[in-house]
Amino acid sequence: MHCRAVKLKIKEGLAQTSNAALHQICPKRTSLPCTYDANQQQRCPLIHSMSSALIPKASLAIKLHSSCFSSAPQAFEETAQRDQHAQDTRFYWVLKSSTAIPDTVTAGIRHCLALKIGSLGHLPTSTSLLLAYSRARDFSSSLALFDEIHNRDVIIWNAMITASVENGCLSAAMNFFAEMAAEKTGFDSTTLLIVVSASSRMNHLKQGQALHGLTMRSGMLVDSILSNALTDMYAKCGDLSSSERMFAGMESRDIVSWNSMISGCLYNNFPERSSWYFREMAFSGEQADSVSLSCAISASSCLGQLIFGQAIQGWGIKLGYEYCFYISVANSLISLYSQCGDIEAAETVFRGMIHKDVVSWNTIIDGLALNGMISEAFDHLHEMHTTWSVQPDKVTVVTIIPLCAERLLLREGRSIHGFTIRRQMASDLFLENCLMDMYSKCSSLTKAELLFNTMEEKDLVSWNTMISGYSQNGHSEEAQNVFRELLRLYSKYSFSTLLAILSSCDSQESLHFGKSIHSWQLKLGFSNDIIAVNSLIHMYINCGDLKAAFALFQRNLALTDVASWNTVIAGCAQKGHFDEALDTFSLMRQEPNVSHDSVTLVNVIAACGNLELLYEGKYLHGLSLKNLMGSDTRVQNALICMYGRCGDTKSACSVFYSCSNRNLCSWNCMISAFSQNKDAKRALELFCLLEYGPNEITFVGILSACTQLGVLRHGKEIHGQALKLGFWENSFVSAALLDMYSNCGRLDIAIQVFENTKEKSVAAWNSMISAYGYHSNGSKAIETFHRMNKVGTMATKSTFISLLSACSHSGLLDEGIWHYDHMFDTYGVEPVTEHHLCMVDMLGRSGKLYEAYEFIKRMRTQPEPGVWGALLSACNYHGDLELGRRVAKLLFELDPQNVGYYISLSNMYVSVGSWKDAVELRNTIWVQRLKKPAGYSLIDIGLG
Structure with a gap:
């Protein structure tokens, strides 16, 4: 009999419940068990067929083992124990030893043999057969065999759940688990491990949480x-915090535990956390494997940390994980080097690989494209296509289109399109959108239109792409018709829809339609988006309605003679008269015969930044774009500084990354913007990507970021670069180094930097005085102050802030009062709010609360709330x-x-036992919806 006939007969006899396989998602699964009996072979046609004819291979197997097995068949319900007779055990081991590469025919033959000799009552034999069918991808036969087993134990249930997971029937696996629990068979850790894995693959968090509770x-x-499976499940389901808690609660961790956290953080887009866990694993003594190494390198790639990635590579080589043998490690290295701009190193890694998979090819092609090596990317694609062991997939196509x-x-795009059709990828929606965009940009609108009209399903991206394609190719009427059809079919739109349709309004005939789009834009809430406003202005100009364009932009741009106006504006801005600079610019704007230029914009934008006038700065940004000055590097640098001073780092980034000709000043402005807004981490990340050699301004900005983080390791690296490039003697750099080392707890190094600075600026002196005060060494701070006066450096307001703060922290009350009293008379420095605050803090720390109160009362100017706040803190302390x-x-x-003031008073009430007053004050906080900013701590742990 032919093998396929045997397979069919097996299904006739055993798959009486094949309908159940079709309804495996339903938890209420019905089974129709069949009792196997030698005298009733009609109930199982397979037995009848086996008695009459069997393929030669099966007959030979029966003859070879006839001495070991009894030919008397047994019913399942009579032989349900795992400690069966010797012949059943021997048959099980023969069966077990021949299941290396399962296929349906082989599994069917062994099934026939088990039926013939009556060994299916042996549960290990049945389990092995069930798994053989599963691994041969014949899940219906596994299900049918399982339904014939009545006295099931935990192992056979686990086998069935495993078979469900192996064949992608994840819901069925969960249903089997529920059925197993209902039959009170019991379960073990293996059962839970399998179903937790199924929940992870299903991305079903609530189900996983229930299993976690059951496990506990x-x-x-x-x-x-x-525990490792639960950790991985939480991470894969997007609940990283629960995954971390699970990991932290483990009594013992192995490499799988660490890998679960390292990969889980990366999976949830937290590469910095992934790197942190990798470092922790290294410190714990656990040896990394290829999984942890590849994940850590990928995290370094996401963070742009080339040095750290190279360190991981070196460690991996030391551990024996050569990238040429481990594909995942090599792929991560290719991505790392590509992202960091070292495409030559990426190519070296790629060529050194002994075995390459499709990810390897996709990564190197994407890396070449990312670094502008387009022809090389196509060369690799052609080489990949001619290498029959690995063929391009959807990711390859999405990268190259x-x-x-x-x-x-x-021509190349059409070739890729043909390839997708041959490989049956053409129906993928994302690929179709990419192809449509490619045809539109290549002016092959007919192809794009054909693709759009033949798409089985369309999303909003499809419609936007087609509208934009018509507009870009001058087919305004068609674009507007497609837009109307979109409005008829969809209720949701995107910002891209607005931009796509606005560009179609390019003539007088389109003005009415353009006005309706303007109204539609206001209705959607895009009125404050500068890109949308500029697009509308451009639309009105193209349509000939200049009045509407000027009204939208708010002002007429007809200006007069620029030379004198620039002189006045630049002079005011450079001398700190920022309001006057802006007023002058307003008058200049009123002159009909004068138009501003890039020099004008640079100065007035700088004035807006110093006054923190964000709205006016955005107006000037729009003005520069409208007058085609937005691409001027000097204007863009001024915009970055303005947005940074106004605290809008998002807009600053937008301008920075839109710069086509960034210079070193651009990078310095962006780094300073991050530093000024306490976003030190991003400042460091940007510094690592610096495309130019840094100067003293760069070092001052990045050292300020290191000071905020308190990370000595980064600061030392930057100090080393400053030494190498010769900037360490610069007074501003040395002052920044002083602040950094002092804040990082290394006063000794700060003193060395200060003493080695030949030309000490007032900033350096102030930093040194502040450093001594920060470390509660007030006498040294006073000594440094007098030393500063002896060398002829004039004290400033900042000098006395540092000095008085040092006296306060060191408890030097008399010295602090003396220097405050002689600020103006001896040193010519007028006391301001910061000095008053230092004095109140100094008196309060010394317990002289009423003296501090009287000091505030005697102040000639109205005290700021912060001064009273310092006294309140002292009252709370005492x-x-x-x-x-x-x-x-x-x-x-x-x-x-x-x-904070409410909380301080509430704490005072609690300290004296006045609970009623404390509760009332807390209720006041709740009623007024006041919130205290959350505190946080930072920790940085390196590998070395």
Whole structure:
């Protein structure tokens, strides 16, 4: 009998419940068991067929083993135990030893043999057959065989659940688990491991949480393998915090535990956390494997940390994980080097690989494209196509199509399209959108239109791409018709829809349609988007409605003679008269015969930045774009600084990354913007990507970021670069180094830097005084101050802030009062709010609360809330409730939104046992919806 006939007969006899396989997602699964009996072969046609004819291979097997097995068949319900007779055990081991490469025919033959000799009652034999069918991708036969087994134990249930997972029937696996629990068979850690894996693959968090609870209740959480699976499940389901808690609660961790966290953080787009766990693993003594190495390198790639990635590569080589033998490690290295701009190193890694998979090819092609090596990317694609062991997939196509669109490579794009059709990828929606965009940009609108009209399904990207394609190719009427059809079919639109249709309004005939688009744009809430406003202005100009364009932009751009106006504006801005600079610019704008230029914009934008006038700065940004000056590097640098000073780093980034000709000043402005807005991490990341050699301004900005982070390791690296490039003697760089080392706890190094600075600026002296005060060495701070005066350096307001703060922290009350009293008379420095605050803090720390209160009362100017706040903190520290109440009442009137003052008074009430007053104050906080900013800590752990 032919093998396929045997397979069919097996299904006739065993798959009586094949309908159940079709309904495996339903939890209520019905089974129709069949009792095998030698005298009733009609109930199983397979037995009848086996008695009459069997393929030669099966007959030979029966003859060879006839001495070992009994030919008397047995019913399942009579032989359900795993400790069966010797012949069943021997048959099981024969069966087990021949299942290396399962296929349906082989599994069917062995099934026939088991039926013939009556060994299916042996549960290990049945389990092995069930798994053989599963691994041969014959899930219906596995299900049919399982339904014939009545006295099931945990192992056979686990086998069935495993078969469901192996064949992608994840819902069926969960249903089997529920059925297993309902039959009270019991389960073990293996059962939970399998179903947790299924939940992870299904991305079903609630189901996974229920399994976690079941694991804890059953006391199986001590199983490290199961704990690892739960850790991985939470990460794959997007609940990284639960994954981390699971990991932290493990009593013992192995490499799988660490890998679960390293990969989980990377999976959830937290590459910095992934790197941190990798470092922690290294410190714990656990040896990395190829999985942890590849994940850590990928994290370095995401963060742009080339040096760290190379360190991981070196460590991997030391551990024996050569990239030429481990594909995943090599692929991560290719991506790392490509992202960091070292495409030559990426190519070296790629060529050194002994075996390459499709990810290897895709990564090197994407890396070449990312670094502008378009022809080399196509060469690799051709080489990949001719290498029959690995063929391009959808990711390859998605990587290469945008290159064809960008470089207008229509012939290559058509070839890629043909390839997708041959490989049956053409129906993929994302690929179709990419192809449509490519054809539109390559001016092959007919092809794009044909593709659009034949798409089985369309999303909003499809419609936007087609509208944009018509507009870009001058087919305005067609673009507007497609837009109307989109409005009829969809209720949601995107910003890209607006931009796509606005570009179609390019003539007087389109004005009415353009006005309707303007109204539609206002309705959608895009009125404040500068790109949308500029597009509308451009639309009105193209349509000939200049009045509407000028009204939208708010001002007429007809200006007069520029030379004199620039002189006045630049002079005011450079001398710090920023309001006057802006007023002059307003008058200049009123002159009909004068038009501003890039020099004008640079100065007035700088004035807006110094005054922190974000709205006016955005107006000037729009003006520069409208007058085609937005691409001027000097204007863009001024915009970056303005947005940075106004705290809008997002807009600053937008301008920075839109610069086509960035210079070193551009990078310095962006780094300074991050530093000024306490975004030190991004400043460091940007510094690592610096395309030019840094100068002293670069070092000052990045050292300020290191000071904020308090990370000594980064600061030392930057100090080393400053030494190498000869900037360490610069007074501003040395002052920044002083602040960095002092804030990082290394006063000794700060002193060395200060003493080695030949020309000490006032900033360096101030930093040194502040450093001593920060480390509670007030006497040294005073000594440094007098030394500063002896060398002829004039003290400033910042000098006395540092000095008085040092006296306060060191408890030098008399010295602090003396220097405050002689600030103006001896040193010519007028006391300001910061100096008053230092004095109140100094008196408060010394317990002289009423002296501090009288000091504030004697102030010639109205004290700022911060001065009273310092006294309130002192009252809280010393437990003076009476004075604290009086001060708090003043502060509640001066600054009612500052929750810190309420909390200080509440703490004072608690300290004296006045709980009723404390509760009332807390209720006031709740009623006014006041919130205290959350504190946080930073920790940086390196490999070495």
